[in-house]
Amino acid sequence: MESIVxxxxxxxxxxxxxxxxxxxxxxxxxxxxxxxxxLARNENISRQGAHDMIHRCDRQLEEYEDKLHLVxxxxxxxxxxxxxxxxxxxxxxxxxxxxxxxxxxxxxILEHTDGLIGGL
Numbered sequence: 001m002e003s004i005v006x007x008x009x010x011x012x013x014x015x016x017x018x019x020x021x022x023x024x025x026x027x028x029x030x031x032x033x034x035x036x037x038x039l040a041r042n043e044n045i046s047r048q049g050a051h052d053m054i055h056r057c058d059r060q061l062e063e064y065e066d067k068l069h070l071v072x073x074x075x076x077x078x079x080x081x082x083x084x085x086x087x088x089x090x091x092x093x094x095x096x097x098x099x100x101x102x103x104x105x106x107x108x109i110l111e112h113t114d115g116l117i118g119g120l
Contacts, residue, residue: 004030006071010061013070018057025050026057078120085113 007030015023025043028034029050034042040050065071092106 007058007061009071009074010058010065013074014061014064014068017064018060022053022057022060025053029054074120078117081113081117081120085110085117088113 011026011030015026018026025039028039028042029036036050036054037047039045039054040047043050045053088106088109092103092110095102095106097103
């Protein structure tokens with residue numbers, strides 16, 4: 001399952017760098033979960049040709065990530081925002097109920113982190 005998620009994320013970040021023909025084939029196999037045999041039939045190419053095309057796309061997308069690290073940065077940012085959110089909740093739980101100013105500040109932090117996480 002982790003492999004499927006990684007492939008989808010790589011495609012989300014770098015898919016536009018593939019050719020239209022590669023995008024169509026990759027979407028069919030990875031996103032729509034059709035087999036290479038079905039892709040080969042649909043594209044009128046050999047099964048091996050379909051398999052090679054998908055393998056080349058995987059390799060290209062991984063190479064883009066190796067150079068640009070956009071997926072890695074995205075995942076790190078999301079993890080860090082979630083940690084900030086968890087820390088803010090923990091701090092909110094520790095604050096005395098009479099500290100309304102502190103509670104309001106934490107409420108703002110939580111709203112902003114939720115908005116950022118939701119936008120990712």
